[in-house]
Amino acid sequence: MISGLLNPWIRDLVPYSSARSEFSGSADVLLDANESWEGGNSGVNRYPDPLCRALRKEIESVMGLPYDMTAIGNGSDEIIDMLIRMFCAPGRDSVMIERPTYGTYSVFARTSDVSVVDIPLTPDLDLDEEAVLGGIEEHRPKIVFICTPNNPTGRVYPLEAVLRIADANPGITAVDEAYADFAADFRSAVPAIMDNPRIVVMRTLSKAYAAAGARIGILVASPEIQGVFMKAKPPYNVSLLAQEAGMRALQDAPRVRERIAETRRRREELSSFLSSLPFVRCVFPSEANFILIRVTDAASLYSYLLGKGIVVRNRSSDPMLGSTLRITIGSEEETGKLKEALDGWQG
Ligand code: PMP
Numbered sequence: 001m002i003s004g005l006l007n008p009w010i011r012d013l014v015p016y017s018s019a020r021s022e023f024s025g026s027a028d029v030l031l032d033a034n035e036s037w038e039g040g041n042s043g044v045n046r047y048p049d050p051l052c053r054a055l056r057k058e059i060e061s062v063m064g065l066p067y068d069m070t071a072i073g074n075g076s077d078e079i080i081d082m083l084i085r086m087f088c089a090p091g092r093d094s095v096m097i098e099r100p101t102y103g104t105y106s107v108f109a110r111t112s113d114v115s116v117v118d119i120p121l122t123p124d125l126d127l128d129e130e131a132v133l134g135g136i137e138e139h140r141p142k143i144v145f146i147c148t149p150n151n152p153t154g155r156v157y158p159l160e161a162v163l164r165i166a167d168a169n170p171g172i173t174a175v176d177e178a179y180a181d182f183a184a185d186f187r188s189a190v191p192a193i194m195d196n197p198r199i200v201v202m203r204t205l206s207k208a209y210a211a212a213g214a215r216i217g218i219l220v221a222s223p224e225i226q227g228v229f230m231k232a233k234p235p236y237n238v239s240l241l242a243q244e245a246g247m248r249a250l251q252d253a254p255r256v257r258e259r260i261a262e263t264r265r266r267r268e269e270l271s272s273f274l275s276s277l278p279f280v281r282c283v284f285p286s287e288a289n290f291i292l293i294r295v296t297d298a299a300s301l302y303s304y305l306l307g308k309g310i311v312v313r314n315r316s317s318d319p320m321l322g323s324t325l326r327i328t329i330g331s332e333e334e335t336g337k338l339k340e341a342l343d344g345w346q347g
Helices: 053-063 075-087 104-111 129-139 159-168 223-232 240-251 253-275 298-307 332-343
Strands: 070-074 094-099 115-120 143-147 172-176 199-204 216-220 280-283 290-295 324-328
Touching (some): 053 070, 053 216, 053 240, 070 223, 075 143, 075 199, 075 216, 115 129, 143 159, 253 290, 253 332, 290 298, 298 324
Parallel strands (some): 094 143, 143 172
Antiparallel strands (some): 199 216, 280 290, 290 324
């Protein structure tokens, strides 16, 4: 079923067989991978586990994502790139995005010479289900990316709408749930993979798990797609240091929960503060660890904040996001500095 959607050169690929994938038992003398002997048998002198087994077991126990349905990317960004390379033929196929959304879906499509069908959100920045369904009918994209909660709006789309799109879509529906941990009562698309194996989900340790520097993205997919990803990815795509850092991030579960609760609390406080400012025209309700605001003059406010040593993101270049800034929820201290600076703005 999935094999008909794959690029034939990926479907028929004979994967590179690495030393660590040919032998994964235990032995004292490792002379199979042209590594250095100095540093022993488990240091950075050795290649990492290409299958990230320990990390995936930890992900299963902490995040509840089944082991045989997960694969790890060098960030979700690598997963996005890989999905496009697995399913889209250069110069012929397209992917669909709902704009404005996270920028790398389009960039990775273009680096593979894959075109981008871009469906605008509704004027109040919600998913335009009818337009997406019409676009699928018309353009037959190989992958429909859906980002929920969406970056940069912070909006969660109803799971029912996401699943209706996925069911109508004969191609792959890739649901990016990078910010899911920050959303209240979030309903993931992961359980729906059982009924519809054309759904794949992306999660990451870069946000709620505070490990962006480790570059750990998680693909959750049917075992069939997971298997193809494993064979098509670079053999050692997740470094030993990254796998270890990912393990540590996951093992700190109480702190992860506290951090999420703190982030949500601060997000609500900051939202009401922002709403009270005369130059803030709109605070878009957010379920993520950032808030999008529309202000009277985004460019001047951006430069003013920069002058105070505070960097936010100016999102105004998108036609639907005129005069908007996206602000990440920082620490208590960072948020305090931001509020103080905003209080002093005479916009
Ligand atoms: N998806 C979304 C929606 C994002 O906003 C980001 C990063 N800003 C990513 C994926 C990339 O995540 P990672 O760090 O896992 O590559």
